Amino acid sequence: MIRNESEERARLFNLLYTKGLTTEQIGEVSECVYGRSYSKQQVSYLANSCRDDVEKWLCRNLSSHYLAVYIDATFISTRRDRQVSKEAYYTILGILEDGSR
Numbered sequence: 001m002i003r004n005e006s007e008e009r010a011r012l013f014n015l016l017y018t019k020g021l022t023t024e025q026i027g028e029v030s031e032c033v034y035g036r037s038y039s040k041q042q043v044s045y046l047a048n049s050c051r052d053d054v055e056k057w058l059c060r061n062l063s064s065h066y067l068a069v070y071i072d073a074t075f076i077s078t079r080r081d082r083q084v085s086k087e088a089y090y091t092i093l094g095i096l097e098d099g100s101r
Contacts, residue, residue, distance in 0.1 A: 009034070010046040017047040020079055066094040 009030075016026045023040040026047070031037040038046070073088040093101055 010049045013043055013047040014049070017043075023047070063094070063096055065097070067097050068095040069093070070095075 013026050013030075016029060017023070021029070023043040026043045027038045027040065030043070070091075070093040072091045074091070075086045076089055077084050078087040095101055
């Protein structure tokens with residue numbers, strides 16, 4: 001398998017997982033799209049492989065001074081452990097002195 005195909009598949013699995021599909025459902029999608037089924041463990045591994053990139057982004061250095069900071073929350077029905085509840089998802093936007101975001 002070409003490396004880019006593997007990375008693309010991992011990103012797709014991660015996206016489907018974050019959209020709420022179960023690992024079993026992602027395996028079924030994979031079989032339809034790629035003609036190959038994956039176990040729940042394989043799907044979980046591929047979906048989590050993008051977490052390193054997310055972790056780096058979350059831990060990046062931020063400017064120590066912002067001219068303005070906008071914070072907004074959207075409440076979205078979220079499924080966790082077979083229960084659905086409304087959870088806040090925050091969007092935070094910082095404006096630097098030069099006007100960049």
